[in-house]
Amino acid sequence: MIDIPIAMAFLFGGICLSMGLVSLSISLHKDGEKVDLIFGIMCTLLFLFFIFPPFGFIIVDHAPYSKDVIIKRIFNLSFLAVFPWFVYYYTGYRKKFFPVLISSLMTITYFWMATTKTERQVPYFLFGLLTTMALIIYYSFLAVHRQFKSQSDQKAKWFRFALWIFVFFFIVFAVYQLGNNYFIKIFHQKLFFPINLFPLAFIIIMGIRMRTNTLEKFHLEKALGLRNRQWESLLENIQMIVVHLSAKGIVLYINPFGTKLLEYNESSEIIGKDWFEYFIPEPESNFRKEMFKRIDLLHQASPVYKNTIITCKGEERLINWNYEMIQGIDGKLAGVMCIGSDITEKELAFVKIQQLKSELEKENLILKGEPLPDWMQPEIIGKSEALNYAIQKAHKVASSQASVLLEGETGVGKELFANIIQRYSLRSDKPFVKVNCGGLPAELIEDELFGHEKGAFTGALQARKGRFEIANGGTIFLDEIGELPIHLQPKLLRVLQNGEFERIGGQETIKVDLRVIAATNRDLEQEVLQGKFRDDLFYRLNVYPITIPPLRNRKEDIPMLIRYYIEKKSAKHGKSFESISKADMNNLIEYKWPGNIRELKNVIERSVISSDGNSILRLDWFYNNIKAKSVKSVPASLDQVEKEHILKILEECRWRISGDSGAAEKLKMNPNTLRSKMKKLNINRQNIN
Numbered sequence: 001m002i003d004i005p006i007a008m009a010f011l012f013g014g015i016c017l018s019m020g021l022v023s024l025s026i027s028l029h030k031d032g033e034k035v036d037l038i039f040g041i042m043c044t045l046l047f048l049f050f051i052f053p054p055f056g057f058i059i060v061d062h063a064p065y066s067k068d069v070i071i072k073r074i075f076n077l078s079f080l081a082v083f084p085w086f087v088y089y090y091t092g093y094r095k096k097f098f099p100v101l102i103s104s105l106m107t108i109t110y111f112w113m114a115t116t117k118t119e120r121q122v123p124y125f126l127f128g129l130l131t132t133m134a135l136i137i138y139y140s141f142l143a144v145h146r147q148f149k150s151q152s153d154q155k156a157k158w159f160r161f162a163l164w165i166f167v168f169f170f171i172v173f174a175v176y177q178l179g180n181n182y183f184i185k186i187f188h189q190k191l192f193f194p195i196n197l198f199p200l201a202f203i204i205i206m207g208i209r210m211r212t213n214t215l216e217k218f219h220l221e222k223a224l225g226l227r228n229r230q231w232e233s234l235l236e237n238i239q240m241i242v243v244h245l246s247a248k249g250i251v252l253y254i255n256p257f258g259t260k261l262l263e264y265n266e267s268s269e270i271i272g273k274d275w276f277e278y279f280i281p282e283p284e285s286n287f288r289k290e291m292f293k294r295i296d297l298l299h300q301a302s303p304v305y306k307n308t309i310i311t312c313k314g315e316e317r318l319i320n321w322n323y324e325m326i327q328g329i330d331g332k333l334a335g336v337m338c339i340g341s342d343i344t345e346k347e348l349a350f351v352k353i354q355q356l357k358s359e360l361e362k363e364n365l366i367l368k369g370e371p372l373p374d375w376m377q378p379e380i381i382g383k384s385e386a387l388n389y390a391i392q393k394a395h396k397v398a399s400s401q402a403s404v405l406l407e408g409e410t411g412v413g414k415e416l417f418a419n420i421i422q423r424y425s426l427r428s429d430k431p432f433v434k435v436n437c438g439g440l441p442a443e444l445i446e447d448e449l450f451g452h453e454k455g456a457f458t459g460a461l462q463a464r465k466g467r468f469e470i471a472n473g474g475t476i477f478l479d480e481i482g483e484l485p486i487h488l489q490p491k492l493l494r495v496l497q498n499g500e501f502e503r504i505g506g507q508e509t510i511k512v513d514l515r516v517i518a519a520t521n522r523d524l525e526q527e528v529l530q531g532k533f534r535d536d537l538f539y540r541l542n543v544y545p546i547t548i549p550p551l552r553n554r555k556e557d558i559p560m561l562i563r564y565y566i567e568k569k570s571a572k573h574g575k576s577f578e579s580i581s582k583a584d585m586n587n588l589i590e591y592k593w594p595g596n597i598r599e600l601k602n603v604i605e606r607s608v609i610s611s612d613g614n615s616i617l618r619l620d621w622f623y624n625n626i627k628a629k630s631v632k633s634v635p636a637s638l639d640q641v642e643k644e645h646i647l648k649i650l651e652e653c654r655w656r657i658s659g660d661s662g663a664a665e666k667l668k669m670n671p672n673t674l675r676s677k678m679k680k681l682n683i684n685r686q687n688i689n
Helices: 004-027 034-051 067-091 097-114 125-149 153-177 181-187 194-237 256-261 275-279 284-293 344-360 385-398 414-423 442-450 486-498 524-529 535-541 555-572 582-590 596-610 620-632 638-652 663-667 671-680
Strands: 241-246 251-254 304-310 316-327 333-342 364-366 404-407 432-436 475-479 500-502 509-511 515-520 544-547 579-581
Touching: 004 034, 004 194, 034 067, 034 194, 067 097, 067 125, 067 153, 067 194, 097 125, 125 153, 153 194, 241 256, 275 284, 275 304, 284 304, 316 344, 385 414, 385 544, 404 414, 414 432, 414 475, 414 515, 442 486, 486 500, 486 535, 524 535, 555 582, 555 596, 579 582, 596 620, 638 663, 638 671, 663 671
Parallel strands: 404 515, 404 544, 432 475, 475 515
Antiparallel strands: 241 251, 241 333, 304 316, 316 333, 364 579, 500 509
């Protein structure tokens, strides 16, 4: 007669042994994983538990425990001690605190059991065992939750199913051990002991899943191998330089074309070297290295850029780069893959074409063109639609008494438009007083505009009329009105509304009748929103606005302006020029002219002074200045790059740091981190404004 418990013990032991041997053999392979090793150990422990006598699944024993019982329990308690390490490697939930804690508690529980000498209905060590098993369940469900978050759904579903079986048998085991008569009756009929049934179910369920993983891994590795061979073939034959850099800028890989381009015999001569130290010329290397060190933080950095590299023989090659950041498992920057194309010959050809083009364009343009038309205003030169529209508006408002606001960038000629309005106004024969609000100190501007009485302040030895009083009956031109201090704006508003004011230190109200023409290079509407300019004063001044176009928006006027100013400045300096090269004319037309007419006038005058003969040739200084400004505009340090980027985002967010649509959200930074960064870089609104 076959003993059923013994037969079942050997059957289930054989299942565990076969599962364990497969897992251990896979783990010992060069590409084996630790999770297979841990699973193999667990299977082996369970196998030893099943085949070690006594063979019954219920160990009916009493303290002090026999030697056979103590040895047998080594295996099932060791299974539970190793279990959290399986969870650790299988789920990827890398928190070592729980595995270490659980293994330690299970070891203590075993020695507690082995040294128990006094018989009790519920031994004390069982409370330690139940607590440790509860910790295993808690840690396992935390790990499953992490698996679902990392979108490893299939693996997580199998493991979660096994855990619910664990929970069921844990509850049954706990109730049994705490002395429930119903369960005692069942288990004394030689059925499975619950604490031993779960490991068997777990081994079967997870063994099937892990072998499925092995098959999937095999197919994936096969597909990946094919992809790798295709990728390697591409890298071997592509006519582009491919460089893989570590997070510290060390070359980890370079393809054959890159090796050949850098004039080395073997890629091994390049691998391991600092890319920026060996292959980037000074002084650019230091700047590029600093940028690279924090490339994962500078989101504004373009993934496409152009720079020079040095070959083994010291030759320079111009490369157009495209890079892709490589992140590690922890989400930090692990390296950068750079792909570049050699554009040295292309750039040289482009420069050569430009030189040839410049040579071909060295034909001279005759400066003596058609005379200026009669309708054109003195010094307001041009025939563009934008300029003519502004002139027509000035003529239209000239004969009225309305206030005029002239808007436009610095140097566009706002004062000339004020002169037109005055020339054709009904007050053309009356006083025309001009005041530059931006050119007067804040403490003197009130005295300049409104005057003072004798003794009003120290040094006021006699009464003095202000500009408003002098302009009585005529027109006053307030240039750069946006610079007017906020505390004087109500007094100016009173003049515009009622035509009255008091001198400094005076009690008598002075009445004036005058027309106000104001000019500004600021956006007064924006100034009003920011509280820097009174809205009621803005509406009084903005009765009839005229926007004067910048020079870059009226390129067709530039040749006429150049001819006009060459003729005028030549006469001033006693010279005569008859022509200008077509290339120089084209360069002047394409230039952006940030200083507008004022800048153009100064450029022409300096060229007239610097040039000899009958043609304007000395424009090299102008081109050199443009190049120097361009170089100066490149940030000298990484901090400057970061500061400019933060300033740009702050301006876009209207200096809102936290909350929705705040700068911290756009920069993907903690608001407190951003404030610390602003303090370090000396960024504050008062300094900027």
